[in-house]
Amino acid sequence: MARVIATSHMQYTVVTAAGQFQAQLAGRLTNLASGPEDLPTVGDWVQLRLPANETDAAIIERLNARSTVFLRKTAGRRSGAQLVAANIDWLLLCMALDANFNIRRLERYLAVAATSGAQAAIVLTKADQAQNLAEQLTAVAAVSASAPLLICDATKADGVQELKDFMQPRLTYAFLGSSGVGKSTLINRLLGADKIATQAVRASDAHGRHTTTARQLLHLPNGSLVIDTPGMRELGLLSADVDNTFADIQALAENCCFNDCTHQHEPGCAVQAAVATGELPAERLASYQRLKAEQSRNNNLRGKERENAKITRMFGGKKQMKAMIKASRLRHR
Structure with missing residues (x-):
C-alpha cells in the first residue's frame, strides 16, 4: 500500500x-x-x-476507500468535480486580515468543508495588516459556529506558534484559501525552511498569484502532515452543507408560516422579520440564498453530465444509443 x-x-x-x-x-x-x-x-x-x-x-x-475528501466544482460553466485532497483530518480554511478579508467567501468555504467529512478550523493570516482586528474577529465569530479560530502573523518569530500548537503528530491537515492569503508562507514557517515558493500580492487589491501550482503532501518536524493546495480564485459549490453552515437561518425558518418559504416575499416570513429588526444581517441572508441557488443549479447540471457520461461509456454517445434502440425495435417486430 x-x-x-x-x-x-x-x-x-x-x-x-x-x-x-x-x-x-x-x-x-x-x-x-x-x-x-x-x-x-x-x-x-x-x-x-x-x-x-x-x-x-x-x-x-x-x-482505497477514503475516510474524507474535499472537492469543488471545476472552474467555469461545467459542473464536473475537481478533487483537492483526500483522507484529511483537518481542513485549515485560510483567510487574510488585509484588504482581501471577505466574510462571504468564508461562508462559502465553511459550507463546502462541512461535507468533506473532515473537521474545519479557520486560520486568519496577516494579522499585522488587519484593517480593524476587533471588528473582523466579531464578524468571523458570527459565522464560524464551533470551528476553532487561529490567528497568525508570519512576520513575527512566534507568529505561527498558535498554529504549531494546534497541529498534532500523525494527523493530516490541508491548507485551503484564495490566492495571496499566505498559505505557502505559513507552511514554510512550520517547516522551518523556505521550501515552497511565495510571491507578493498586488498592493491595489491584496490579491495574489497562483504560486503553488500542484498539490503536495509534506511532513512537518513535529510529525504532522500538511497538504499545500493551489490558491483558489473560485470555489464552486458541488457538494456543500449550506443549511448547517447557516444554522441561524434554519432556526429562524422554523417559525415561518409556510414550510416551503423561500424567505423572499412570503407573508409571515420569520427570516425576513429578523432582517427587518436587525437580528439577521441582510448580507448573510443574501449569501445563504445565493449559495442555495448555486448548489441547486450545479446539482442539476452535474446530474445531466453524469447521465451523458454514462451514455457515452455504454453506447459511444446519444446518437449511437438512439441507433441501437431503433435497431432493437426493428428486430422485435
Missing part, C-alpha cells in the same frame, strides 16, 4: 515502506473511472505494483 504525496498532470508521486516512486495509473483504473473523483489525489491510499526496474514508473492498480 502507498500514499499519494503529489500529483501533476496525471503523474503521481507515492511513498511506500520501500521508498518513494513515480507512478502512473493502470489502464483498468482509468477505464472504470466515471469521473475525476474516481481517480487518486493527494492524500489518497492506493494499491501499487512496483516496477522491476527502479527507473520505471510504478503502477497504481486500485484506489
